[in-house]
Amino acid sequence: MQQRASGASTRIHYAGEGFLIDSHAHLAMFPEPERRAALERAGEAGVHAVLVPATGREDLELVAELAGLHEGRVFAAIGFHPHEAATCDAAWKRRVERLLESPGVVAVGEIGLDYHYDLSAREDQRAVFAWQLGLARERGMPVVLHHREAWEDFLAALDAVPGVRGVAHSFTEGEGGVIEVTGRGLFVGISGMVTFPRGDNVREAAKAVPTGRLLVETDSPYLAPVPHRGKRNEPAYVRLVAETVARVRELAVEALEAETDAAFRGLFLAAP
Ligand SMILES: [Zn+2]
Known part of the structure; x- marks a missing residue:
């Protein structure tokens, strides 16, 4: 198994511990100067770090750049979202591989399957997801996972690449789903849907996640x-x-805060 040569993951810890972390925010989708202002407000609210996932051609470079610009505060995940899978050709794959080496890039993401919108053909989604899971395993990097209305294929894809670490983000599957993903060694990300009046499934999931496997997130700019x-x-x-x-x-x-901070560090910032 190839390890990351730079050892970057051990150099980029933020100072102190027990802090609030936003484990999933699409800051690249914020125009400037709103992005900088949002980061400042996060700091004022005691949010010490943000993980920014990429979605594809539109934001890969910017996401990597943000992590370099805000070292120790912004961490990045680089990858092709299932919506964008059809556009992930050989040249873009090489670019993903290259950007995974950038400072502050700690994960492969956001990757997965989305059969709700079907913005890319399902065949393309499955192929690009499988390629990225393999890439993550080869590099010893965790993954940031998206799934919607693709549960069986999603689990099958994970089972085909055993040993991959990661988080199933903005989780909505309830207690049974929590057992399925944590049983595969994954973490569970809970979003603002947990505050929605009709978010009983998300509250059920939030309650069911075993200690040490929980992350919190905003999924900004969505799901306020x-x-x-x-x-x-x-x-x-x-x-x-x-x-x-x-x-x-x-x-x-x-x-x-202490529990989710420790989980975030263990998953994304510890050496593999
Ligand atoms: Zn996302």
């Missing part, structure tokens, strides 16, 4: 939590997600 629904989401609001998850898990917010 209550009371910001319908507006652009931003990393500062991960505090609202954390507060709701803490209530569901009957924990103090500080305990939840």
Whole structure:
């Protein structure tokens, strides 16, 4: 198994511990100067780090650049989202491989299957997902996983590449789904949907995740939590997600922050 030659993952820890982290925010989708302002507000809200996943040709370079620009505060995942799978040709694959070497790039993502929108042919989605899972295993890097209405194929793809570490982000599958993914060694990301009146499935998932396997996220600019629904989401609001998850898990917010921070470091910042 090829290890990352640079050892970059051990050099980029943020200082201190027990902090609130937004484990999934598409900051590349924010225009400037709103991006910088959103990062400042995150800092003021006590959000110490943000993981920014790429989605494809439009944002790969920018996502890698943001991690280099905000060292120790912004971390990046590089990959092709299932919506963009059809555009991931050999030249783009080489670019993904190259960008995975950039400073602050800690994961392959956002990758997976989306049969709800079917924006790329399912065949292309499965092929590009499988290629990226293999790439992650070969590099010893974790993955950021997206799945929607593709549950059986999603699990089958994971089972075909045993040993891959990662997070199933913005999880909505309830307790049974939590057992399936954590049983495969994965982490579970809970988004602002946990605050929605009709988010019982997400609250059920948030409660069911075993200690040490939980992450919180905003999925900015989407899925703004209550009371910001319908507006652009931003990393500062991960505090609202954390507060709701803490209530569901009957924990103090500080305990939840410590738990999710440790999980984030273990998954994304520890040497493989
Ligand atoms: Zn996403």
